Amino acid sequence: MTMIEVKNLKKSFGQLEVLKDISVDIKESEVVCVIGASGSGKSTFLRCLNRLEDITGGRVSIDGDDITEKKADINKIRQEVGMVFQQFNLFPHKTVMENIILAPMKARGTSKEAAVKKAQELLAKVGLNDKADSYPNSLSGGQKQRVAIARALAMNPKIMLFDEPTSALDPEMVGDVLEVMKQLADEGMTMVVVTHEMGFAREVSDRVLFIDEGLIVEENEPNELFSNPRHERTQSFLSKIL
Amino acid sequence: MEVIIDALPYLWEGIQVTAYVFVIAIILGFIIGLIMALFRLSPLWILNWIAKVFIDAIRGTPILVQLFFFYFGLNSFDFISLDRTTAGIITVAINAGAYFAEIIRAGIQSMDKGQTEAARSLGLTGTQNMRYIILPQAFRRMLPTFTNQAIISLKDTSLLSVIGIADLTQQGQVVIAATFKAFEIWLVVGVMYFIMIYLLSLLSSYLERRFELR
Ligand SMILES: Nc1ncnc2c1ncn2[C@@H]1O[C@H](COP(=O)(O)OP(=O)(O)OP(=O)(O)O)[C@@H](O)[C@H]1O
Numbered sequence: 133m134t135m136i137e138v139k140n141l142k143k144s145f146g147q148l149e150v151l152k153d154i155s156v157d158i159k160e161s162e163v164v165c166v167i168g169a170s171g172s173g174k175s176t177f178l179r180c181l182n183r184l185e186d187i188t189g190g191r192v193s194i195d196g197d198d199i200t201e202k203k204a205d206i207n208k209i210r211q212e213v214g215m216v217f218q219q220f221n222l223f224p225h226k227t228v229m230e231n232i233i234l235a236p237m238k239a240r241g242t243s244k245e246a247a248v249k250k251a252q253e254l255l256a257k258v259g260l261n262d263k264a265d266s267y268p269n270s271l272s273g274g275q276k277q278r279v280a281i282a283r284a285l286a287m288n289p290k291i292m293l294f295d296e297p298t299s300a301l302d303p304e305m306v307g308d309v310l311e312v313m314k315q316l317a318d319e320g321m322t323m324v325v326v327t328h329e330m331g332f333a334r335e336v337s338d339r340v341l342f343i344d345e346g347l348i349v350e351e352n353e354p355n356e357l358f359s360n361p362r363h364e365r366t367q368s369f370l371s372k373i374l
Numbered sequence: 375m376e377v378i379i380d381a382l383p384y385l386w387e388g389i390q391v392t393a394y395v396f397v398i399a400i401i402l403g404f405i406i407g408l409i410m411a412l413f414r415l416s417p418l419w420i421l422n423w424i425a426k427v428f429i430d431a432i433r434g435t436p437i438l439v440q441l442f443f444f445y446f447g448l449n450s451f452d453f454i455s456l457d458r459t460t461a462g463i464i465t466v467a468i469n470a471g472a473y474f475a476e477i478i479r480a481g482i483q484s485m486d487k488g489q490t491e492a493a494r495s496l497g498l499t500g501t502q503n504m505r506y507i508i509l510p511q512a513f514r515r516m517l518p519t520f521t522n523q524a525i526i527s528l529k530d531t532s533l534l535s536v537i538g539i540a541d542l543t544q545q546g547q548v549v550i551a552a553t554f555k556a557f558e559i560w561l562v563v564g565v566m567y568f569i570m571i572y573l574l575s576l577l578s579s580y581l582e583r584r585f586e587l588r
């Protein structure tokens with residue numbers, strides 16, 4: 133079943149055409165990694181999937197709902213699409229627990245008891261049950277990112293988007309976060325991950341998209357793409373980072 | 375010394391009027407400021423335009439002229455009758471409101487965009503984002519600037535003596551008219567304003583500690 137359908141997606145910032153013509157279908161439970169050089173449009177692509185960026189042309193459907201339509205209930209659709217940011221973006225004035233239960237209570241109307249119970253489960257899952265009453269600024273980067281993942285999961289999303297979730301972390305923190313993401317993938321979450329972690333892409337993803345200058349230049353299952361890149365631009369990109 | 379002690383009951387009445395006018399005006403001013411700031415940031419051009427005209431008009435004219443406008447100007451219509459205190463409160467409230475609006479707008483705009491993106495990506499509406507994420511954080515940051523404006527507004531209330539409101543300044547004049555002790559009385563009045571402003575800044579530093587940015 134197709135979870136995300138992207139057809140001829142175009143995105144410009146004024147004169148700057150960032151996404152030129154992107155089409156891709158992502159199936160339920162599929163894990164797709166997006167790689168590409170800085171400025172190639174990876175984040176912009178991801179942000180078009182939950183309309184954090186207004187889409188210039190083409191169509192994006194999430195679980196059958198066209199999110200580009202004017203009358204689409206974007207808040208409702210976003211509840212189904214969790215997003216994890218490079219800079220965590222936790223709410224600094226709220227405790228870890230409050231960060232997690234806010235959206236379930238306010239957007240979904242979940243009762244406080246149910247939201248807290250769910251949050252405790254999620255904190256246990258990401259290995260942070262003892263941090264419920266801490267404030268974000270007292271946490272390490274790796275802990276912050278795991279809270280951010282728990283916060284997104286608290287909405288029971290159908291899809292999780294990750295924008296370089298480990299790029300702002302100290303090297304020794306990266307493993308904990310990738311471990312949580314791997315577990316999520318194993319549980320069957322549909323995931324789109326912008327990453328520079330080629331090990332993760334190789335081990336966890338079903339498919340890798342290489343984006344360059346606003347186009348998907350090459351896509352393949354990870355082993356094939358990494359060991360046998362067909363396109364010359366993929367080859368030159370991989371030779372620089374591997 | 376005796377002059378001063380005799381004057382105290384009169385001055386105390388003035389302090390009460392000053393405090394009353396100030397508290398009501400500053401609360402109203404804050405509400406006006408919040409609404410105008412949200413208008414100013416609204417995508418609807420008409421709201422935007424209303425806020426811009428309001429803010430520019432108030433900031434671009436002297437408060438004394440505004441006071442005369444609200445008291446003498448508006449009262450020149452048969453169907454309007456504002457008493458002095460109401461006109462005075464409106465003037466200070468609207469004046470503070472225009473400055474609050476700019477403070478709040480700047481505070482909201484200085485927030486990290488990532489906060490809004492995180493909130494919206496969770497499915498929170500724009501209004502929920504403002505209410506639970508942006509405003510609580512922005513207000514904490516703005517407290518020192520709010521205090522500044524509150525102090526200015528407290529001083530501005532002394533202008534209301536011009537239309538005969540019996541505030542601290544007016545009461546000082548009344549006492550001087552009867553005693554001719556201008557030096558002593560204005561000194562005491564000054565000290566009293568100073569104490570009120572000092573209390574205000576104590577309150578502000580208490581609030582800053584209470585709602586410390588984490
Ligand atoms: N809001 C914006 N306004 C104008 N230009 C933007 C905006 N956001 C992104 N861009 C531009 O779009 C291009 C693609 O940006 P994007 O963030 O999608 O790249 P990226 O592939 O995620 O890069 P990185 O690996 O550095 O994160 C860049 O040239 C960037 O400057």
Ligand SMILES: [Mg+2]
Nearest residue numbers: 174175176295
């Ligand atoms: Mg990026």
